[in-house]
Amino acid sequence: MKKDILENLKIEKITKNYLKAPHKKNEIHEADAELIDFGKESEKYLAITTDALVEEVSTGLYDDPYLIGWMLAMVNFSDLAAVGAEPLGLLVSISFPSTQDEAFMARLTEGISDACKRLNTFVLGGDTNQGKELFLSGCAVGLVPKKSAITRIGAKPKDKLYLSGPGGLGSIFAFLRLSGQDYKMLEFFYKPAARIAEGIIVREFASCCMDTSDGLLHTLDTLMRLNHNKFILNNDWERILHPVVQQVCRAQNLPPWLALAAVHGEFELCFTISPQNEKKFLQRAALNGWMPILIGEVASGEGVSIKTQEQLIPLNTTLIRNLSETAGSDPQGYITELLHIALEAGIW
Amino acid sequence: MKKDILENLKIEKITKNYLKAPHKKNEIHEADAELIDFGKESEKYLAITTDALVEEVSTGLYDDPYLIGWMLAMVNFSDLAAVGAEPLGLLVSISFPSTQDEAFMARLTEGISDACKRLNTFVLGGDTNQGKELFLSGCAVGLVPKKSAITRIGAKPKDKLYLSGPGGLGSIFAFLRLSGQDYKMLEFFYKPAARIAEGIIVREFASCCMDTSDGLLHTLDTLMRLNHNKFILNNDWERILHPVVQQVCRAQNLPPWLALAAVHGEFELCFTISPQNEKKFLQRAALNGWMPILIGEVASGEGVSIKTQEQLIPLNTTLIRNLSETAGSDPQGYITELLHIALEAGIW
DSSP, X not given: OOTTOHHHHHHHHHHTTSOOOTTBOSOTTSOSSEEEOOOTTOSEEEEEEEEEEOHHHHTSSOOSHHHHXXXXXXXXXXXXXXXXXXXXXXXXXXXXXXXXXXXXXHHHHHHHHHHHHHTTOOEEEEEEEEOSSOEEEEEEEEEEEGGGOOOSOOXXXXXXXXXXXXXXXXXXXXXXXXXXXXXXXXXHHOOOOOOHHHHHXXXXXXXXXXXXXXXXXXXXXXXXXXXXXXEEEEOOHHHHBOHHHHHHHHHHTOOGGGGGTSSOOOOOEEEEEOHHHHHHHHHHHHHTTOOOEEEEEEESSOSEEEEOSSOEEEEOHHHHHHHHHHSTTOHHHHHHHHHHHHHHHTOO | OOTTOHHHHHHHHHHTTSOOXXXXXXXXXXXXXXXXXXXXXXSEEEEEXXXXXXXXXXXXXXXXXHHHHHHHHHHHHHHHHHTTOEEEEEEEEEEEOTTSOHHHHHHHHHHHHHHHHHTTOOEEEEEEEEOSSOEEEEEEEEEEEGGGOOOSOOXXXXXXXXXXXXXXXXXXXXXXXXXXXXXXXXXXXOOOOOOHHHHHHHHHHEXXXXXXXXXXXHHHHHHHHHHTSEEEEEOOHHHHBOHHHHHHHHHHTOOGGGGGTSSOOOOOEEEEEOHHHHHHHHHHHHHTTOOOEEEEEEESSOSEEEEOSSOEEEEOHHHHHHHHHHSTTOHHHHHHHHHHHHHHHTOO
């Protein structure tokens, strides 16, 4: 992992004191969930991950308690989906002020419960505390066959790049919400469900996989760095972006690819498939009623580029990723910065 | 679980929306960690638990960052110890303000790391966020043989009541710390290490087990309710209490059993052993260089009592447990209330 991503530098500071567990199969950053070998006699790895909702709540991005609960579960299960794991369940650590409205907390736990039901899984346990502000952290645990566990590493030049479903809803939801515009329509569409069932197919065919929890461009930047290859995204926005996203971008005069650039994602899976696996993969997906979206390809080289009919346009994804650290708390400044990047790159 | 414990009513409100997982072996409150049956082919349960440090940090009870980190790991591993599990590792979810001192965070992660090393286990992963205040939540995961997993349920009349080590350090540490007295000596002694090795012995012999994370009286009250039996504590304070605790109680003119009543514990294991298992258990413990402390016994009936030479004195443990909810944020009021209970019960 190169040293120019501010978020990674922060993580490195926090984790530098920790010893690597010998039974942990992935290095840091190399998989969405930790893969734990808990015994030679088992044919499976334990997949485990923890994710808190902090900025999403403190910025007001999520204010509907049901959505907060739903997302707390889904952000964690999405990490399991990306390694191909089947969930055993979720643990929930919640802290809230004694003054917190009871109806709010009831809706929040309803969101958690419904998210688990949607994925045929369960809340296994938790911890409840009294704190000055609302704080929520989850931990999802599951199992994945050792022979099919999938990480962020393994993409090769000529691999095809796929997305499990249309992108951009996460960014556009955040854009409308934080810029104070009407987002009711987006609220209707923005209810991500972790791609557990798709992950179970993906794990049999893909060379690498990662979710789009921080938006597709963040995902591509991370995969590019870890795999030391160039990731090329087709400018085929009508295929890649959710119809509602296209509509908002047209109405707001925004370059459509910007909907893939903000740090709030839609929890699709982004993965690479070798040319020899592609046909069988698409057959299996179709048999399960699923239409993965071809969004680009892997090539030798480095960086993330957008492919137009005429040329490959390199994107400064380092700059885009660091925006969330440098301008993250100012939504309008964030969008203006993104528009500057679009102008400079010549893709507006 | 009776309805008169305020903390349990709060937990019930939070959890009432959740479906019981069919592969979870324990009901809510019935075990320190969740026991998950992850497949018929496995001879082990997954043991998993989550615990956050909130009040301990916000009240200033822990202000040394190393202790905060150490305790974050230990409170979670202690729950694994109480079900007899061997840890696979810890996940850590941390949120802190961007203004947080880097040296503070480095000491905190050193504490986490050292606690894991002490137990020969590892930090497996985590999540780092930026929030308004420091927030820490952990999740410990481990394995326990299905045939020896131990819960809070199973105590029978005539069972002997044991503690893995001397009690009272947690309460006295909190008492000195929060009443603004010199606690440096206690800081030296108060560094609980989860009783993983002892739990592995206990699981082969005990009828029930729970840690003393909230102090011994809280543990006895919980076990009494779940097992529908009377739990009798001998007034053998010289054997039961840590020497430093006895010394502080003498110096401060406090009834010694009060050191078992406050809601901050020392993370020992409290467990019951049937008369027929007792000899073999003590032999095995001695072979491992461990001296468990006999602290009382189980009898038919209900409630928690203190046994003096003359009589059994019933303790109102409901009142004692609810103190942390009703007077928890006022240390002096809390202690005064406890002293009133001691006076009324006639054990001062």
